[in-house]
Amino acid sequence: xxxxxxAQTEISVVEKEDVTLDCVYETRDTTxxxxxxxxxxxxxxxxLIRRNSFDEQNEISGRYSWNFQKSTSSFNFTITAxxxxxxxxxxxxxxxxxxxxxxxxxxxxxGTLLAVxx
Amino acid sequence: DxxxxxxxxxxFRKEGQNVTxxxxxxxxxxxxxxxxxxxxxxxxxxxxxxxVNDFQKGDIAEGYSVSREKKESFPLTVTSAQKxxxxxxxxxxxxxxxxxxxQHFGDxxxxxxx
Numbered sequence: 526x527x528x529x530x531x532a533q534t535e536i537s538v539v540e541k542e543d544v545t546l547d548c549v550y551e552t553r554d555t556t557x558x559x560x561x562x563x564x565x566x567x568x569x570x571x572x573l574i575r576r577n578s579f580d581e582q583n584e585i586s587g588r589y590s591w592n593f594q595k596s597t598s599s600f601n602f603t604i605t606a607x608x609x610x611x612x613x614x615x616x617x618x619x620x621x622x623x624x625x626x627x628x629x630x631x632x633x634x635x636g637t638l639l640a641v642x643x
Numbered sequence: 644d645x646x647x648x649x650x651x652x653x654x655f656r657k658e659g660q661n662v663t664x665x666x667x668x669x670x671x672x673x674x675x676x677x678x679x680x681x682x683x684x685x686x687x688x689x690x691x692x693x694x695v696n697d698f699q700k701g702d703i704a705e706g707y708s709v710s711r712e713k714k715e716s717f718p719l720t721v722t723s724a725q726k727x728x729x730x731x732x733x734x735x736x737x738x739x740x741x742x743x744x745x746q747h748f749g750d751x752x753x754x755x756x757x
Binding site: 534544557558560567568570571572575592618620621630632633634635636 | 654683685686687688691701709733735742746747748749750751
């Protein structure tokens with residue numbers, strides 16, 4: 526079975542602090558994909574990043590960075606120097622390699638609400 | 644601009660009534676999806692469609708129905724059989740129904756019971 530756990534329900538930080546959002550996943554697939562999405566108050570989910578299971582390189586995009594560790598089944602997301610505009614719910618999601626007629630089924634975690642105070 | 648349009652933004656349902664949520668995309672994506680979001684929970688898949696005139700049940704399809712007559716459109720009907728329809732509904736699409744394709748989302752419809 527596939528499962529995504531985001532143990533942090535809510536995090537509150539003050540602007541300019543660094544913050545890490547945790548994501549732990551379970552899957553039996555040898556090939557799988559991990560995603561992070563941002564859901565601002567407007568409701569739309571915004572795609573942030575996709576990571577393949579065979580690529581463990583960390584990635585940095587501006588103030589955002591992602592740490593993928595297969596050994597601990599984790600895909601954590603760090604925001605450096607947080608800003609008020611980063612306030613949102615962040616979802617980690619997992620999909621397996623059931624290609625060819627099955628589904629691009631995304632398994633979502635329950636999300637982490639990040640509140641950045643000015 | 645290309646994107647996914649969901650309407651209405653807010654919808655109210657009376658007891659015993661069917662209501663239809665609209666989802667239109669102009670991204671030329673083959674695959675489309677409907678999710679339900681409840682407070683404190685992640686998104687759960689209701690239905691998905693990998694191609695026109697084809698759709699499959701997701702994890703919580705009971706009480707819902709869909710159609711996919713056009714590539715751009717994937718309406719969701721919440722029937723009277725869905726006893727707890729109050730939720731936030733999100734439509735998504737992807738280039739194809741492959742697990743490595745990111746899904747792009749609309750800004751949702753909030754459904755409430757009158």
